[in-house]
Amino acid sequence: MIKHVVAALAFGAIAGYLNNNWGNAVAGNFVSDYLFNASLVLLLFIMGLSFGFDRKSMAKLRKTGFKVLIFPFAVALGSILGGFVSGLVLHINIIASMAVCAGYGWYTVTGPLIIQIFGAELGALGFTVNFIRELLTIITISLMVKFDKYIPIAFGGASTMDTTLPIIVHYCGSDTLITAFSSGFVLTITAPFTIIAIATLK
Numbered sequence: 001m002i003k004h005v006v007a008a009l010a011f012g013a014i015a016g017y018l019n020n021n022w023g024n025a026v027a028g029n030f031v032s033d034y035l036f037n038a039s040l041v042l043l044l045f046i047m048g049l050s051f052g053f054d055r056k057s058m059a060k061l062r063k064t065g066f067k068v069l070i071f072p073f074a075v076a077l078g079s080i081l082g083g084f085v086s087g088l089v090l091h092i093n094i095i096a097s098m099a100v101c102a103g104y105g106w107y108t109v110t111g112p113l114i115i116q117i118f119g120a121e122l123g124a125l126g127f128t129v130n131f132i133r134e135l136l137t138i139i140t141i142s143l144m145v146k147f148d149k150y151i152p153i154a155f156g157g158a159s160t161m162d163t164t165l166p167i168i169v170h171y172c173g174s175d176t177l178i179t180a181f182s183s184g185f186v187l188t189i190t191a192p193f194t195i196i197a198i199a200t201l202k
Contacts, residue, residue: 072186105157160184
């Protein structure tokens with residue numbers, strides 16, 4: 001499966017590049033504004049349908065209750081701590097480094113937010129770091145799952161709610177769907193607030 005995902009990603013990148021340089025701007029806007037959102041909604045619907053049909057997953061969710069929130073908060077804490085250590089090692093603004101990592105893989109929000117707070121250079125870093133986090137989750141999931149099936153969920157961060165959810169369920173098992181979706185959902189909601197809260201420390 002992973003080779004098909006990587007091939008589709010590469011083909012999409014090439015198609016987008018060719019369209020931006022020699023194609024129609026209307027086509028690009030249609031894909032980014034409508035087709036992308038529609039495919040994402042369809043993806044979430046299918047995963048929700050799969051979750052609803054799985055009686056074991058529903059029973060597990062009722063049994064787990066609010067304990068399901070422990071995992072995403074542990075991921076958030078680890079991400080921010082990683083940003084702190086990275087700032088020390090790379091000799092960059094530690095507060096900015098923590099804010100960048102507090103995007104939890106949500107690059108489309110992290111980049112613009114960091115630009116507004118810390119400037120264009122660190123904003124570009126925020127976009128790149130979080131984009132690579134999602135990309136590496138897809139590429140390395142078959143290796144990470146050999147150590148523990150929850151590692152890819154932690155690595156995926158906010159993306160486990162949508163873009164990386166199908167591949168996580170495929171490689172890690174359907175029993176991880178609840179953890180993956182709830183973790184991604186919580187991290188997606190908290191990411192902008194966490195970035196702003198960390199930025200106030202500067």
